[in-house]
Amino acid sequence: MSTLNLKDIQGIIARGYGELEAGCYILLSIRDAKAARAWLGRLAARVTPADERPAEQALNIAFTCNGLKALGLDKETVETFSHEFQDGMASDYRRRILGDSGESEPAKWAWGGPGNVPVHILLMLFALNEEARQKFCEMLSQDFQSGGVEQIGETLKAVVLRDEASNCSKEHFGFCDSIAQPFIEGLGKTGPPANTIKAGEFILGYPNEYNLLTERAMVKAERDPQGILTPDAEGSGNRDLGCNGSYLVFRQLQQHVNSFWQFMEEATRDASGKSHPDARIRLASKMVGRWPSGAPLVLSPNADDAALGKENDFAYYATDPHGFKCPIGSHIRRSNPRDSLEPHRGTEKSIAVNKRHQLLRRGRAYGQPVAASMNPEDILHATATGERGLHFICLNANISRQFEFIHQTWVNNPKFDGLYNDADPLIGERGEDEQKRQAAIFTEQTAPLRKHVSRLPQFVTVRGGAYFFLPGLKAIRYLASI
């Protein structure tokens, strides 16, 4: 329908900059609104748009609600942003629905929580290698002081854990990650219809999967005297601040890799204490929904098959309605149920509804692997130091219907698809009291009788997070001009 204005869309929506393997995230606090706006005006020229394929470096920028306020955006405009964005990820309600309790509660976060310096701006930098990245970082940070902004904490460095054998990038537990990314209608790459999503699900200002425009922030015409912003396509007379932008969800997820494999080891030891390495990997894969190579359990239920590592064109209902191949509660099945939920399971209609709850993931791992080989045997014998995990970053036009819905109604829901007590085995909330921990179960559907694995420890701890607005380029220039 409407062609995407790639010049006005920030590059990170169109691509994850896979070739630029050195990446980092910088959190900033605004100290001086006027200076910061001037700094933003200078920075705007460096922000990478979607119509460029950067060969050497890329830069993208996003703002929290507090950040927009600190920048001097007027109250009336701020209130046109979505409620979730205004409320923030660390609010009482969102803490509850996202399951950020116990060790993951915002009060304990390293950033983004009530006890931390408020995050205003997120800079995402990407470069060819570590050396180039450092230079890029240094060059930008030289401008911070005169730009009225101050870095919060350390630079969050990201790594790409490339696995040559599987030709994929892995996450720290040892599984190939980022395989199932939706194809955006209107962007260059095309894919199967079942996985092609309307641009409006990820980019504000374009039709979404309801064929309507998602609400986005608007500026009264008199507040944009220079006419920087695009006029509202729906004819309200307002200027569209959200146009070509998106909402960005960032959660720093620490992964307890040793604890993960230790649990698998103990759960699969036989009565005589003997280890079963194959069973270990099998149990972990059942929890994930794919084998370490990325092969989906639905297509290869009994053994890993590297040839299927990148396979993403599959569905659940026809071949695996009961979860015998890929457990109902496994991570990938519940974060993207495909055709397995009502209405009309197994059909186009089910997939059509599923398309309304999709995410574009753009995050990267951080920290050194426990064992470079990623082999569980090596991990179990290694001692881990330092922190490692995933900088989980995703983009969506509607935080409530997409990210929060997926997390609350599917991932962190012990009642997902008829289950009773199974929250996501990887990232689900475990609960703080003994009773809840006992109830932390993973069910492996099996014929004739299901197998339970219980007392799952917390494998992932949230270390920080925030909801950001990723503006279009005109919007950035507008923010610099207010």
Add this chain to the structure above:
Amino acid sequence: MAHQVALTVRVPIKPGQMDKLRQELALVNGDIEDNELVPFARLSRVHFARFVILDEAQDLRGNVINPTLVFASNVDAPLKNYLDELMAIAREGLDRIFSNGEGYPAPAARTDESRIAYLMARSIKTQAFYINTIGRTVEQVRQEASLRDAIEDFLTRQQATGAMEAWPAQRIIAAVQEHVRTEPSLAWALKRAQGLALWWRLKELVRFILIVLVLLALTPFLILILPLWLVLLRFHEKRDARAGNLRLSSMQRGELESFEDHVVQNQISAVGHIKPGWFRALTVRALLLALSFSVRHVYNRGDLGTVKPLGLVGVNTIHFAQWIMIDEGRRMLFLSNYDGSLVSYMDDFVNKVAWGLNAVFSNGALYPKTDWLFLHGAHDEQGFKAFLQKHQIKTQAWYTAYKQYTALNLTNNAELRAGLFSNLREQERTGWLQRL
């Protein structure tokens, strides 16, 4: 086993007593199961209950509607048993709450009879009362949940010792049956769930048949007026006042959110004005009659809205819901008890039964524009969500008797119990075991 009834009491709030009332209700909600006023967990027949304050409002003509308190309970019949138990357990608490309402018996005149008379005199009719599964009592829900827990426990312990390795389904089920037989607290599970009384089912069947016959008899008349009705409908749809910006402020949304998602289920109370004019007044009454008929005689076994011939799939996450016309037909009060988040509830409705929402709620002022009653309307996803959230009001106190079970869980538990001692055929056995 009994069917379920809704008792909805509505009383005007005495001028100057609003603050006191809010305080008392806050106490109730502070520990809904065991508070000192109405310890709901001790009421054995209550599925869901709530206290809602309808604040002072103006109707579409500017007339004031005084503030009222609504006390709604969804209970197992007969109502008398509920009221007697309510008195025994909470008479003083009810005094503290309802003494803030107009006309409550003076202290000297308070007896259980006068209290009950007061509640009954101020009870209002529910035009449509949706019950997920008619006949499933609180006792049945609790028993079947405990049965499932016992079976799960037994199986998990057996599996931990390695017994049951490679056992066929038949042997596993036999072991479960044996275990249940030896457990005195599960003696009730040896019998099937007591169904609804035969006389009651016959009465309902007769009612169903009579209504169908009446409809058939009226069909020629209905066919005659249909075109006229359609013309009037289109006239009104084009002319109805459009909603401006219905978005709640972030703060308003935040206030409502603080009450949500504490347990597996949620509730919503919403109140809205009916569009003015006799056409809308008649249409909404007719549609509520149709809704009432369908939820009482058709959608009473776990589903709401499936119409197989039309390929429409319904919603299976609602426990109880009430549609109530109030204030001489000027407003509608909607009370619902459902599973999951409000967002997923609204999403479910938009994705599955938008047509049903449109039929009933399009008679409400400011509803997103419909065409031909069923089209558009709720298909405007954000427009519908804004409409519902704009009309959502705070529920001061809310009780659920089974806060950790979804409707799907309850149905599953019932099927589990039903199949345990019935002679299952080979292929039914694996199906039964998959329920665990």
